[in-house]
Amino acid sequence: MSLDKETVAKVATLARIRMNDEELERMAPQLSKIIGFVEQLGEVDTDQVEPLANVVDITLALRDDEVNDGACVDKVLANAPESTQGFFVVPKVVE
Amino acid sequence: MSALTNLTIEEALKGLEKKDFTAVELTQAHIDAMEKHKALNAYITETPDLALEQAKVSDERRAAGNAGNLDGIPLGIKDLFCTDGVQTTAASHILEGFVPRYESTVTANLFKDGAVMLGKMNLDEFAMGSSNTTSYFGNVINPWKREGDDSDLVPGGSSGGSASAVSARLCMGATGTDTGGSIRQPAAFCGISGIKPTYGRCSRWGTVAFASSLDQAGTFARSVTDNALLLQSMAGYDPKDSTSANKEVPDFVAAIDGNLKGKTIGIPKEYRVDGMPAEIEKLWQQGIEWMKAEGANIVEVSLPHTHYALATYYVIAPAEASSNLARYDGVRYGHRADKEDLKDMYEISRAEGFGDEVKRRIMIGTYALSSGYYDAYYIKAQKVRRLISDDFLNAFKTCDALLTPTAPSAAFALGENEDDPIKMYLNDVFTVPASLAGLPGMSVPAGKDSKGLPLGLQIIGRPWDEEMVFKVAGVIENLAQFDDVPQLIA
Numbered sequence: 001m002s003l004d005k006e007t008v009a010k011v012a013t014l015a016r017i018r019m020n021d022e023e024l025e026r027m028a029p030q031l032s033k034i035i036g037f038v039e040q041l042g043e044v045d046t047d048q049v050e051p052l053a054n055v056v057d058i059t060l061a062l063r064d065d066e067v068n069d070g071a072c073v074d075k076v077l078a079n080a081p082e083s084t085q086g087f088f089v090v091p092k093v094v095e
Numbered sequence: 096m097s098a099l100t101n102l103t104i105e106e107a108l109k110g111l112e113k114k115d116f117t118a119v120e121l122t123q124a125h126i127d128a129m130e131k132h133k134a135l136n137a138y139i140t141e142t143p144d145l146a147l148e149q150a151k152v153s154d155e156r157r158a159a160g161n162a163g164n165l166d167g168i169p170l171g172i173k174d175l176f177c178t179d180g181v182q183t184t185a186a187s188h189i190l191e192g193f194v195p196r197y198e199s200t201v202t203a204n205l206f207k208d209g210a211v212m213l214g215k216m217n218l219d220e221f222a223m224g225s226s227n228t229t230s231y232f233g234n235v236i237n238p239w240k241r242e243g244d245d246s247d248l249v250p251g252g253s254s255g256g257s258a259s260a261v262s263a264r265l266c267m268g269a270t271g272t273d274t275g276g277s278i279r280q281p282a283a284f285c286g287i288s289g290i291k292p293t294y295g296r297c298s299r300w301g302t303v304a305f306a307s308s309l310d311q312a313g314t315f316a317r318s319v320t321d322n323a324l325l326l327q328s329m330a331g332y333d334p335k336d337s338t339s340a341n342k343e344v345p346d347f348v349a350a351i352d353g354n355l356k357g358k359t360i361g362i363p364k365e366y367r368v369d370g371m372p373a374e375i376e377k378l379w380q381q382g383i384e385w386m387k388a389e390g391a392n393i394v395e396v397s398l399p400h401t402h403y404a405l406a407t408y409y410v411i412a413p414a415e416a417s418s419n420l421a422r423y424d425g426v427r428y429g430h431r432a433d434k435e436d437l438k439d440m441y442e443i444s445r446a447e448g449f450g451d452e453v454k455r456r457i458m459i460g461t462y463a464l465s466s467g468y469y470d471a472y473y474i475k476a477q478k479v480r481r482l483i484s485d486d487f488l489n490a491f492k493t494c495d496a497l498l499t500p501t502a503p504s505a506a507f508a509l510g511e512n513e514d515d516p517i518k519m520y521l522n523d524v525f526t527v528p529a530s531l532a533g534l535p536g537m538s539v540p541a542g543k544d545s546k547g548l549p550l551g552l553q554i555i556g557r558p559w560d561e562e563m564v565f566k567v568a569g570v571i572e573n574l575a576q577f578d579d580v581p582q583l584i585a
Contacts, residue, residue, distance in 0.1 A: 003462070008458070011458050011461050011462045013442075014465060015417060015445075015457050016421075016424070016438075016441045016442050016445055017442060017445045017454055017457065017458070018439075018442035018443050018445070018446040019446065027454075027458065030455060031455065031458055031462070033515075034409060034517065035459070037409065037517050038406040038407075038409050038476070040403065041403060041406050041407065041475050041479050043403075044400065044403055044478075044479050044482065046478035046482070049478040049479075049481055049482060050478070050481060051478050051480075051481065052478070052480045052481035052484055053308065053477060054308055054338065055308070055531075055532060055558075056338050056533060057558065058295065058338070060337050063334070072196075075197070076196075076427075078194070078196050079192075079194065079195075081425060081426075081429075081430075082431070088426055088427055090426055090437060091434060091440050092435075092437075093437055
């Protein structure tokens with residue numbers, strides 16, 4: 001399957017990566033090639049096969065529903081590009 | 096080369112205990128070596144002051160009789176493990192300047208045992224690559240050279256800085272992570288050994304995520320025993336990682352006993368791929384002879400879905416990466432493009448912050464997970480993944496471990512294999528299947544190619560049976576007697 005420039009542009013929007021025309025042109029054949037490569041999986045008969053999501057033979061552990069971490073606002077905000085009064089600052093979202 | 100930097104961890108621990116030298120002296124020798132070989136670009140961030148401080152405290156601990164299992168041993172930490180107070184970049188511009196305020200479980204475990212950190216090792220950006228040529232902080236150089244040829248070679252990837260530094264004696268051992276071969280392939284390219292344990296053996300908490308169902312921490316060192324010592328320290332249950340296994344960590348060093356009597360080693364016939372160099376075929380055969388010499392039975396086994404492993408991997412890993420890397424949005428940490436509009440800020444921050452290979456994989460993953468394609472790509476790949484995993488479990492009904500080459504070639508030159516992503520992906524043809532099945536795998540240097548470059552053999556074990564992997568690796572190490580050193584060495 002070949003991905004055209006419009007499809008690549010749509011995927012770039014979904015992935016929130018800005019790409020100009022030149023990048024879309026360059027990316028389209030590269031992605032097409034990789035998608036073409038993985039499409040060989042279609043040859044494998046998987047009709048009776050359950051998808052494997054996790055290889056580990058352990059069941060997820062439960063713990064008591066109580067607070068065991070927190071009170072570290074300064075640490076959480078330490079790497080924020082912008083913060084004020086204990087909050088992350090982002091461009092205006094709501095008019 | 097300085098005598099101190101050429102020691103194994105095992106030897107250094109004995110020397111420290113006998114007071115032949117101090118941890119400060121051992122650490123300083125490595126800092127001097129790092130200074131001398133900056134051109135390898137193995138470190139993204141060097142932490143000599145921290146290392147000397149840790150070494151000083153280590154010496155005091157040892158003097159007081161409280162030395163831990165790795166006390167005073169200078170290590171390199173792949174820059175994918177978050178280290179409290181020390182920049183952690185994942186080799187990406189998007190995390191440049193990120194200083195974690197917490198410690199990954201793996202590094203915390205190493206420090207608890209007294210390890211010293213020399214710095215953070217270079218890698219492929221977000222561990223995506225097989226040649227360490229996608230790092231924002233520049234290529235890592237392999238300390239080995241082809242005979243009569245001064246071209247710079249790649250160290251393999253993604254843990255290229257870790258492998259290069261251990262090989263060049265710029266640290267005694269290093270941590271790595273392996274998603275599709277990122278420990279085993281660079282270990283082979285740099286002539287050292289490295290193990291990826293069973294998925295779940297080491298906690299992933301505090302490790303920058305690439306593909307969560309595949310990522311697993313592991314080790315690099317210059318001997319099999321050293322790898323066992325490091326893994327012993329790193330491994331163990333961690334309630335903070337729901338996929339870490341609540342199982343006792345066995346004594347890995349004790350497993351290296353050289354005895355293969357009564358054991359059966361499987362040789363997967365599908366790993367005889369077209370176009371495999373004769374010298375790799377020959378090395379593999381030599382490995383089989385070594386197994387027999389130590390009393391092992393050899394059986395041919397079949398892993399019929401091997402051919403589909405790479406395609407499976409290149410759906411699952413990018414899909415999980417696209418999801419994991421959604422967190423880099425310029426809001427809470429990392430690079431932010433200063434824009435008035437929120438969507439502009441997201442899209443331009445990510446466009447500026449990620450390199451080409453990372454963008455490519457996010458795009459593939461986003462496409463594979465997008466509406467209308469999810470079943471055709473992601474669910475399909477998960478089904479084939481089960482078949483691949485079942486292949487291994489079937490094979491382990493008749494054998495105790497598998498022996499294969501680690502990679503289809505020795506280290507290649509910078510720039511080679513760059514023209515075509517698929518060609519680059521083929522480097523991982525022998526390592527990806529075990530990753531998909533979550534199995535422990537180790538590469539051990541076993542010989543050299545006609546140009547004098549190291550080649551590795553891979554041992555794959557049953558789930559949770561790193562002991563068998565170490566046992567076989569110890570036999571190969573003992574019989575191969577691979578004691579060659581790279582041309583660039585401290």
